[in-house]
Amino acid sequence: MSRVVITGMGMYSPLGSSAGECMENLKALRNRVEVMEMLGEYSGMLSHVAAPVKSELPSYPRKKTRTMGRVGILATAATEKAIADAGLTDSPLLSDGSTGIAYGSSGGSFNAMTDCAGFVTDRNVTSLNATTYVSMMPHTVAVNLAIFFGIHGRIIATSTACTSGSQGIGYAYECIRSGAHRIMVAGGAEELSPFTVGVFDAMFVASQCNDSPELTPKPFDRKRDGIVVGEGAGTLILEDYEHAVARGAKIYGEIVGFATNCDAAHITNPSSEYMEKCMRTALSNAGLKPEDIGYVNAHGTGTSSGDIAESTATYRVFGKNVPVSTLKSYMGHTLGAAGALEAEMTLLMQRQGWFAPNLNLTEPDPLCGDLDYITGTGRTLSAEYAMSNNFAFGGVNTSLIFRLMK
Secondary structure, three states: OOOEEEEEEEEEEOOEOOHHHHHHHHHOOOOOOEEOHHHHHOOOOOOOEEEOOOOOOOOOOHHHHOOOHHHHHHHHHHHHHHHHHOOOOOOHHHOOOOEEEEEEOOOOOHHHHHHHHHHHHHOOHHHOOOOHHHHHOOOHHHHHHHHHHOOOOOEEEEOOHHHHHHHHHHHHHHHHHHOOOOEEEEEEEEOOOHHHHHHHHHOOOEOOOOOOHHHOOOOOEOOOOOEOEEOEEEEEEEEEHHHHHHOOOOOOEEEEEEEEEEOOOOOOOOOHHHHHHHHHHHHHHHOOOHHHOOEEEOOOOOOHHHHHHHHHHHHHHHOOOOEEEOOHHHHOEOHHHHHHHHHHHHHHHHHHOEEOOOOOOOOEOOOOOOOEEOOOOOEEOOOOEEEEEEEEOOOEEEEEEEEEOO
């Protein structure tokens, strides 16, 4: 089995579009949630808060972006950064079959779905155009990346809601580990739209903290009131270790463990039991014990049932021995991008030896697991191994383990 390392990273997130900017905002404890006036225009919408990407996106030729939607452009911009970061711009390795793609989103461009809605409600085909479907299809991001960058290897499109990005990374890891590819472009993306907020609002799990957006979300806090939707894209370049060393690539870290499973129980209510099994399987895959993990990046959405299920599962695995925080308290839930952005930021925190605290956690819910929640101004510590967890509708669970390489 090949060792798998990360040789490039690129991101567009509510916290910024570079590693330096994201870490600066994390260290400044900046919450990026804001009130969005467009959400107030929808009748009955109770949640008016969200976390958009404020960074300016590159301008690409219309011919290259007409099939993408905003989610595809976010993914392309993040991937362009990652490829450059890995020293692979214009490299024949992208097009000679050495490189594949494992990339996801919740379901393509939601703005393109508006065209479909017009077709159904107006019964008029002129609501559609030649690119409507290809902009919204579940594998739109993965194939648009392949076309844009000329990548001819395998395509793995992950569309598993909140685990789309982490499954993309995990499946890319398995491809390289098995020898199927030497390089994989991996990650996830999501665009913000009223629809994504409305879905959670209709379920009564969206935050209604409209008067003080900086105080939401509140993962694991007794007074938490739900999810805040964000957007973004995170791309990691995964590579066979020996191949990376041979070409002189810089290495951010190593992926040493991955697991994914399904609760197979309920479409929205999570199973703490199978969250725990996923974490334990990832540890087994990495050949590690719970005490080897120095930090856990939690999914931590800020919902009542999700936070309780996750934190109690985490407690059964680690007890109160491992520091835990969630980055959603800074940038909301970026859905299909969450697993990728959180993986990148976990690696960045490992490399700096500083880990972000949970924002807005002032009174841990006694129903949640009694974990070592990082609070205050963060924590300085050395963590050779860190775990990043994500959990999605449908009972899809993922756990990734990263090793810091010095």
